[in-house]
Amino acid sequence: MTQLRVAMIQQSCTDNREDNLAKTERMIRQAATTGAQLVVLQELHTSTYFCQIESPALFDLAEPIPGPSTKTLGELAAELKVVIVASLFERRAAGLYHNTAVVFEKDGSIAGMYRKMHIPDDPGFYEKFYFTPGDLGFTPVKTSVGTLGVLVCWDQWYPEAARMMALAGAELLIYPTAIGWDPDDPEEEQQRQYDAWVTVQRGHAVANGLPVLAVNRVGFEASPQDPEVGIQFWGGSFAAGPQGEILVDASQEHEEIIGVVIDRTRSERVRRIWPFLRDRRIDAYGEMLKRYRD
Numbered sequence: 001m002t003q004l005r006v007a008m009i010q011q012s013c014t015d016n017r018e019d020n021l022a023k024t025e026r027m028i029r030q031a032a033t034t035g036a037q038l039v040v041l042q043e044l045h046t047s048t049y050f051c052q053i054e055s056p057a058l059f060d061l062a063e064p065i066p067g068p069s070t071k072t073l074g075e076l077a078a079e080l081k082v083v084i085v086a087s088l089f090e091r092r093a094a095g096l097y098h099n100t101a102v103v104f105e106k107d108g109s110i111a112g113m114y115r116k117m118h119i120p121d122d123p124g125f126y127e128k129f130y131f132t133p134g135d136l137g138f139t140p141v142k143t144s145v146g147t148l149g150v151l152v153c154w155d156q157w158y159p160e161a162a163r164m165m166a167l168a169g170a171e172l173l174i175y176p177t178a179i180g181w182d183p184d185d186p187e188e189e190q191q192r193q194y195d196a197w198v199t200v201q202r203g204h205a206v207a208n209g210l211p212v213l214a215v216n217r218v219g220f221e222a223s224p225q226d227p228e229v230g231i232q233f234w235g236g237s238f239a240a241g242p243q244g245e246i247l248v249d250a251s252q253e254h255e256e257i258i259g260v261v262i263d264r265t266r267s268e269r270v271r272r273i274w275p276f277l278r279d280r281r282i283d284a285y286g287e288m289l290k291r292y293r294d
Helices: 017-033 056-061 068-080 153-157 159-167 187-208 266-273
Strands: 003-010 038-041 083-093 096-104 110-115 141-143 146-150 172-177 212-216 218-223 226-234 238-240 246-249 256-263
Touching: 003 017, 003 212, 017 038, 017 068, 017 256, 038 172, 038 212, 068 083, 068 096, 083 172, 096 146, 110 141, 146 159, 153 172, 153 187, 159 172, 159 187, 172 187, 187 212, 187 238, 238 256, 246 256
Parallel strands: 003 038, 038 083, 146 172, 172 212
Antiparallel strands: 003 256, 083 096, 096 110, 141 146, 212 238, 218 226, 238 246
């Protein structure tokens, strides 16, 4: 299989889990009718982005894996014969929660998981309150459509994470995402943030000679504490090829199913002319394991 048909689901969310999952299911079904073999969902797609505030009550949104959402999505993957990458709020044990991506094989089984490694703690993005850093490492998930290097949102700013996935044999880098603007930021600052987000991920594609899929949510979500403030999620989901070229991108305002065909032979050809892995000076990188070189 040299051509991989991918669908990325960019959607808005409400605080009604059943409605969110129903919408996700409709969009997955629609994607399957176009021939998609791999469907990627955005970060934490079963709820609003609850990390805008710190509230112990919001841990009730978490669920076990396997659990209700994995049952629904696994059955859908088996029915439609597609591989699905989902993103869930995992309850691992009492007081132990993760931001976890789950990969479903086309027979409905769980092919593997990735627990988000880099956890932000910024105004409006209080994830350290909710999520324990991942402990599964940077391990790609092997599936019938390829070896998937699944990372999550804040991970997308770290070249180390992309590199580790590439060194472990990932054929695609996949980033379920929930990122947006403070609507009060000036337009020029919003543009700088968006451009940085796209640029850094295109850089991961170039540096590793791999396609990148970034799938972001869209729409305004008010803070649970104050409906007058919140986050405007900027959508803009996109796919880049192994030289960083934009293959497809979505709007910043609307829900969309973004389809793209990935040429699985292209990474091999690109890496032959840009052999970055060959020329790495692994003998000189020991200082990378320090927090900072004083």
